Amino acid sequence: xxxxxxxxxxxxxxxxxxxxxxxxxxxxxxxxxxxxxxxxxxxxxxxxxxxxxxxxxxxxxxxxx
Amino acid sequence: xxxxxxxxxxxxxxxxxxxxxxxxxxxxxxxxxxxxxxxxxxxxxxxxxxxxxxxxxxxxxxxxxxxxxxxxxxxxxxxxxxxxxxxxxxxxxxxxxxxxxxxxxxxxxxxxxxxxxxxxxxxxxxxxxxxxxxxxxxxxxxxxxxxxxxxxxxxxxxxxxxxxxxxxxxxxxxxxxxxxxxxxxxxxxxxxxxxxxxxxxxxxxxxxxxxxxxxxxxxxxxxxxxxxxxxxxxxxxxxxxxxxxxxxxxxxxxxxxxxxxxxxxxxxxxxxxxxxxxxxxxxxxxxxxxxxxxxxxxxxxxxxxxxxxxxxxxxxxxxxxxxxxxxxxxxxxxxxxxxxxxxxx
Numbered sequence: 430x431x432x433x434x435x436x437x438x439x440x441x442x443x444x445x446x447x448x449x450x451x452x453x454x455x456x457x458x459x460x461x462x463x464x465x466x467x468x469x470x471x472x473x474x475x476x477x478x479x480x481x482x483x484x485x486x487x488x489x490x491x492x493x494x
Numbered sequence: 495x496x497x498x499x500x501x502x503x504x505x506x507x508x509x510x511x512x513x514x515x516x517x518x519x520x521x522x523x524x525x526x527x528x529x530x531x532x533x534x535x536x537x538x539x540x541x542x543x544x545x546x547x548x549x550x551x552x553x554x555x556x557x558x559x560x561x562x563x564x565x566x567x568x569x570x571x572x573x574x575x576x577x578x579x580x581x582x583x584x585x586x587x588x589x590x591x592x593x594x595x596x597x598x599x600x601x602x603x604x605x606x607x608x609x610x611x612x613x614x615x616x617x618x619x620x621x622x623x624x625x626x627x628x629x630x631x632x633x634x635x636x637x638x639x640x641x642x643x644x645x646x647x648x649x650x651x652x653x654x655x656x657x658x659x660x661x662x663x664x665x666x667x668x669x670x671x672x673x674x675x676x677x678x679x680x681x682x683x684x685x686x687x688x689x690x691x692x693x694x695x696x697x698x699x700x701x702x703x704x705x706x707x708x709x710x711x712x713x714x715x716x717x718x719x720x721x722x723x724x725x726x727x728x729x730x731x732x733x734x735x736x737x738x739x740x741x742x743x744x745x746x747x748x749x750x751x752x753x754x755x756x757x758x759x760x761x762x763x764x765x766x767x768x769x770x771x772x773x774x775x776x777x778x779x780x781x782x783x784x785x786x787x788x789x790x791x792x793x794x795x796x797x798x799x800x801x802x803x804x805x806x807x808x809x810x811x812x813x814x815x816x817x818x819x820x821x822x823x824x825x826x827x828x829x830x831x832x833x834x835x836x837x838x839x
Contacts, residue, residue, distance in 0.1 A: 453762075453766075453819070453820050455583075455762035456583040456584060456762055456763055456764040459579055459582075459583035459759065459762065460579070460580050460583045460584055460764075462576070462579055463576045463577065463578075463579030463580030463581075463582075463583060464576065464580060465576065466572045466573070466575055466576025466579060467572070467573055467576035467577055467580065468576075469572045469573075469576070470571060470572035470573025470574070470575075470576055471573055473568070473572070474567070475562050475568060475571055475572060475573035475574070476536050476573055478561060478562050478565050478567065478568065479535075479536065479538070479553050479558040479561060479562060479573065479574065480533075480535055480536045480553075482545075482553075482557070482558065482561035483535040483545040483553040483554075483557070483558065483561075484529070484530075484531040484535055486529055486546045486663075486667065487545075487546050487557070487649065487652070487663075488718070489648065489649065489652075489653050489723075490544075490546060490557060490649050490652035490653060490656075490659055490663070491544065491546050491652070491659045491660060491663035491664035491667070491727070492653065492659070492660055492664050492723045492724045492726070492727035492728075493664050493667065493668060493718040493720055493723075493724050
């Protein structure tokens with residue numbers, strides 16, 4: 430029996446060039462949101478919390494506590 | 495294999511090695527059995543790299559996420575989530591393929607000859623959802639909800655699962671214990687993990703750590719209790735190591751919560767796998783070459799693709815390529831997707 434190749438997604442009527450272009454640009458708002466979150470987190474002092482945890486050996490984290 | 499493909503494979507290995515060496519470059523830590531305490535630890539590593547590793551100069555994003563979620567002051571980490579969103583939206587799982595030290599170690603292990611190497615087996619697809627469950631339950635929910643009397647949560651993923659922490663942190667520290675001045679441990683804290691000003695010997699308000707010097711009042715010979723928890727974590731590590739010899743990157747496929755986060759962003763990330771339909775001869779070599787068991791011919795940007803580039807190297811016509819953004823073709827302006835490339839996942 431001849432094996433039929435899997436149907437390419439390119440043939441799907443649900444996808445359009447506009448939709449694809451939008452999807453390929455989604456990284457821009459997501460990156461901007463990431464930068465905004467970093468700034469907000471830094472402003473409320475989360476960076477110090479991360480730093481304080483990272484400079485001490487976390488015994489329970491590595492299983493020797 | 496073409497010369498260019500061989501160079502790409504060597505290039506990726508070199509990038510992995512250099513990045514791992516660069517982000518674990520605190521050599522003194524390995525010599526003295528202590529960890530780096532400088533300012534770079536304000537920043538997160540993009541990959542899974544334990545911040546209790548003696549050489550680590552950056553913070554582990556998963557450890558940092560749990561630390562902030564489990565702290566008494568915050569129950570949501572905007573800083574770490576923002577960092578992961580930024581890295582994930584720009585690079586996606588390129589981080590897994592190029593920048594993660596634990597991914598590199600698994601790849602090395604997979605190169606060990608073994609008679610029963612299997613990547614395609616029943617249950618593989620279902621097992622890949624386990625990492626999403628670990629992300630939700632062990633990284634977010636339990637550190638947030640399971641708190642002690644002081645209101646501090648426990649880093650449950652690091653504590654019960656993370657083999658990277660065992661390999662990079664616990665094993666070297668246990669082996670190196672008793673060599674010179676030690677880094678303080680969070681066991682020295684009287685209540686909760688984040689009260690550095692309450693360390694014995696330090697007046698309140700004094701900067702807790704300067705450079706890499708030892709603190710007054712901190713024991714020079716820490717006691718590392720290698721009990722049941724250590725044995726459990728060593729068992730997990732041994733299983734991951736053994737599985738890595740038999741199957742490609744098992745931890746990345748099934749357990750890594752960082753891979754789950756980057757995987758969710760992989761389909762929209764700026765760094766992409768691209769397909770030129772007009773060049774594809776449907777030979778299926780890309781599918782055979784993919785050790786993550788994906789089908790790059792039909793779906794290029796799936797959550798599971800770690801951007802290793804094996805499919806690109808296997809492609810005889812150059813139809814597949816990797817890079818930032820969509821490939822611009824002759825006469826095509828930025829922002830105009832060609833019909834040939836539409837619908838790629």
